[in-house]
Amino acid sequence: MEWLAGRVMLVSGMRRAGLAVLAGLLTVLALPPFDIFAVPFLTFPVLVWLIDGVSGNPDHGVLRRALPGFVVGWCFGFGYLAGSLWWLGTALMVEADTFAWALPLAVLGLPAFLALYYGLAGYIARLVWSDGIGRIAALAATFGLAEWLRGLLLTGFPWNAIGYTAMPVPIMMQSSAVIGVAGMNVASVFVYAMPALIGTRRGMRLGLGLAALLVVGHLGYGAYRLSLPAPAPLDPPLxxxxxxxxxxxxxxxxxxxxxxxxxxxxxxxxxxxxxxxxxxxxxxxxxxxxxxxxxxxxxxxxxxxxxxxxxxxxxxxxxxxxxxxxxxxxxxxxxxxxxxxxxxxxxxxxxxxxxxxxxxxxxxxxxxxxxxxxxxxxxxxxxxxxxxxxxxxxxxxxxxxxxxxxxxxxxxxxxxxxxxxxxxxxxxxxxxxxxxxxxxxxxxxxxxxxxxxxxxxxxxxxxxxxxxxxxxxxxxxxxxxxxxxxxxxxxxxxIAPAFTPEEQGRNALFITLFAAAVALFSRLGFRLPKN
Incomplete structure (x- = not known):
């Protein structure tokens, strides 16, 4: 893994952009109808290593030096969104004589625009990038922010938010009753990206242990909710x-x-x-x-x-x-x-x-x-x-x-x-x-x-x-x-919800702020011991 991480970090130019697009494209396999939820455990570590390897011109200021992080994030987002939204073009072909000209805009233009949110995530994450768990937390917090903005600005289009990849079946859906999709956006990226620590070692044991604990909690809570008696039919029936x-x-x-x-x-x-x-x-x-x-x-x-x-x-x-x-x-x-x-x-x-x-x-x-x-x-x-x-x-x-x-x-x-x-x-x-x-x-x-x-x-x-x-x-x-x-x-x-939707929103905000605090704390000098 250290060898692989090193090779990914050294990739540059168009090869770096292409690898980021490929990682985003493969992440689509975690969405319906494929539902291969293990794929992001491979693609998000690659994203982390790609951002590890970017560095701006040392003669530029901090803000300009983080721009390569934007490019990597945008490329990942473009691959993910183009691969998961290409079917929008089929609507244009129903009346092809009138709308076929817009096919490139739907299939490539919309993903290119929406990928700007992921570019923003990569840019902000790079600004506070450190090592160990700190950078994982930075990526999770900024992806959470990006997905929130994607669902809000310009009337919003939160289709296929990253959190959905972690909820393909009912046992894995129940966590949404606690932290909503907004919280799952943060938690899923945090867990998905954690294997990147195997390639760089620092904070590996703590990070993988924490990720395993979150996965067990995710599945365990789902199993508990589904073990409860099934909701009874309405009385009188409808x-x-x-x-x-x-x-x-x-x-x-x-x-x-x-x-x-x-x-x-x-x-x-x-x-x-x-x-x-x-x-x-x-x-x-x-x-x-x-x-x-x-x-x-x-x-x-x-x-x-x-x-x-x-x-x-x-x-x-x-x-x-x-x-x-x-x-x-x-x-x-x-x-x-x-x-x-x-x-x-x-x-x-x-x-x-x-x-x-x-x-x-x-x-x-x-x-x-x-x-x-x-x-x-x-x-x-x-x-x-x-x-x-x-x-x-x-x-x-x-x-x-x-x-x-x-x-x-x-x-x-x-x-x-x-x-x-x-x-x-x-x-x-x-x-x-x-x-x-x-x-x-x-x-x-x-x-x-x-x-x-x-x-x-x-x-x-x-x-x-x-x-x-x-x-x-x-x-x-x-x-x-x-x-x-x-x-x-x-x-x-x-049934009585575990938390109301408004409470889920507050829980999601807490998780996002906590991840952001970990990232900032790490950036300001705290380091976990190696290994």
């Missing part, structure tokens, strides 16, 4: 049917196919219950399942009423329109409707966090002049966003916390709001991305919200993955990517 129609995205966009798309959802909703199961109380359709403006089509509402039996409710994704005033174009919202057995809309919630360039155009006036439009919104100006999440209330007083599509990847925006609800409701349409890693990654991130809140999740996806996820992140029943059909399942009850 049986949910989740419909996964598997409608091709090109067909959804074809105006001539609207009637057949609508009827496909109705047919699955009206299908008889399998075996001796209970009749569904609640039927859930995915995001934008209704292929037209529902309020302009009373016949469609009447058709829904024909299918729904007495007492049944239907929740569907749909586009909602609203008058913006005299002389102004109407506003459009990506919404959820609650419809009763008489075909009446009795509840609605609008999407809060929209996808930039997907559902709306940032700097709309500028881009509109260039003839650009949002990929997933054909109406002028794209969608409008709601100011706040609206909790849906069902008959009997039970409530659902709606998360439309990628809203489920923003844990900080949920706060403690879901804690009093019966379930999280995540409806999505990942058919834009075909059978790529994207839907698998989306599902993993969504189910972590159930773990963090202690609230089960009802997840309806057009093409998969649809599932009922319990309050500990376990799939009770589901439909895989690319399957067509439905599942009927009794909704389990929520």
């Amino acid at each position: 049986t949910v049917r989740i419909v996964q129609p598997l409608i091709d995205q090109a067909k959804k966009l074809d105006s001539g196919e609207r009637a057949s798309v609508f009827e496909a959802h109705l047919a699955l909703s009206a299908a008889p219950v399998e075996g001796e199961g209970r009749r569904p109380d609640l039927i859930v359709w995915p995001e934008t399942a209704v292929p037209f403006i529902l309020t302009d089509n009373p016949d469609a509402l009447a058709r829904m009423a024909e299918v729904l039996q007495d007492g049944q409710m239907l929740i569907t994704g749909a586009v909602r329109t609203e008058d913006a005033g005299t002389g102004l174009p109407p506003r459009y919202y990506n919404s959820i409707y609650v419809i009763d057995d008489r075909g009446q809309i009795v509840g609605a919630a609008d999407k809060v966090h929209l996808v930039p360039f997907g559902e709306y155009l940032p700097f709309e006036d500028l881009f509109a002049k260039a003839g650009l439009s949002a990929v997933a919104a054909s109406m002028p100006g794209g969608f409008s966003g709601a100011a706040n999440h609206t909790i849906l209330t069902l008959p009997g007083g039970r409530t659902l916390f709606p998360l439309i599509c990628y809203e489920a990847i923003f844990p900080g925006e949920l706060g403690n709001g879901p804690l009093s609800t019966a379930a999280l409701l995540n409806v999505t349409n990942d058919a834009w991305f075909g059978e790529t890693p994207g839907p698998y990654q989306h599902f993993q991130q969504a189910r972590l919200r159930a773990v963090e809140t202690g609230v089960p999740m009802i997840r309806g996806a057009n093409s998969g993955i649809s599932a009922l996820v319990d309050a500990r992140g376990q799939v009770v029943k589901g439909l895989d990517l690319g399957a067509r059909g439905f599942i009927d399942i009794d909704l389990p009850s929520r």
Whole structure:
């Protein structure tokens, strides 16, 4: 290991940049659908050794001498993000005549931009770089900062934050109920990078012992949480049917196919219950399942009423329109409707966090002049966003916390709001991305919200993955990517969270500050004995 560390440290120029990109690219194997969580134990030590080996011009000031750390961090981030986000380009190919030109921007441009956060992590880490555990703590703290900024600035895009690589299965997800994904970003990098000490020896025994203790705690806490009695079904029960129609995205966009798309959802909703199961109380359709403006089509509402039996409710994704005033174009919202057995809309919630360039155009006036439009919104100006999440209330007083599509990847925006609800409701349409890693990654991130809140999740996806996820992140029943059909399942009850989401945020902040303090302490002169 010392020989390998020495060779990596001596790499320079384009070879150093290429090795950093390769390390980031290989780290993707720890994400769904691969879930090889051991890979970062190899790639992060390489990142540490690469930063060990960089040094700026000694004639420059401290800030300029740290710039090579930025380059290494950026290259690592570019490899990681390009390798884990390439599938975004498939959405552009659905309407290739209009959007194929933007393929390089989605596949390479977006990762190049987002990698700036990792470059910042490498730069700041290099500023306080020392040896031994100090530099490991510096990298963990700065990666935690980078991921926090990535999820916050410019509306945020925290997709595939590093912490998710350490949580591929339920036993490894439970730590998120204590420190959230923000804390896992710091803790995972701290543990992943610790084998780098084998190559440089200083602080090795303490560092590896601490990493082993954290891994044992991570797995042990998960085993403990999963050993507790499974959440019981609600009393009185609430049986949910989740419909996964598997409608091709090109067909959804074809105006001539609207009637057949609508009827496909109705047919699955009206299908008889399998075996001796209970009749569904609640039927859930995915995001934008209704292929037209529902309020302009009373016949469609009447058709829904024909299918729904007495007492049944239907929740569907749909586009909602609203008058913006005299002389102004109407506003459009990506919404959820609650419809009763008489075909009446009795509840609605609008999407809060929209996808930039997907559902709306940032700097709309500028881009509109260039003839650009949002990929997933054909109406002028794209969608409008709601100011706040609206909790849906069902008959009997039970409530659902709606998360439309990628809203489920923003844990900080949920706060403690879901804690009093019966379930999280995540409806999505990942058919834009075909059978790529994207839907698998989306599902993993969504189910972590159930773990963090202690609230089960009802997840309806057009093409998969649809599932009922319990309050500990376990799939009770589901439909895989690319399957067509439905599942009927009794909704389990929520559990008391280990810590509320707000408390998880404070715990994550403490961990980040502690790692930063260790890094600064080491930089200021403290040294652990060699070996």
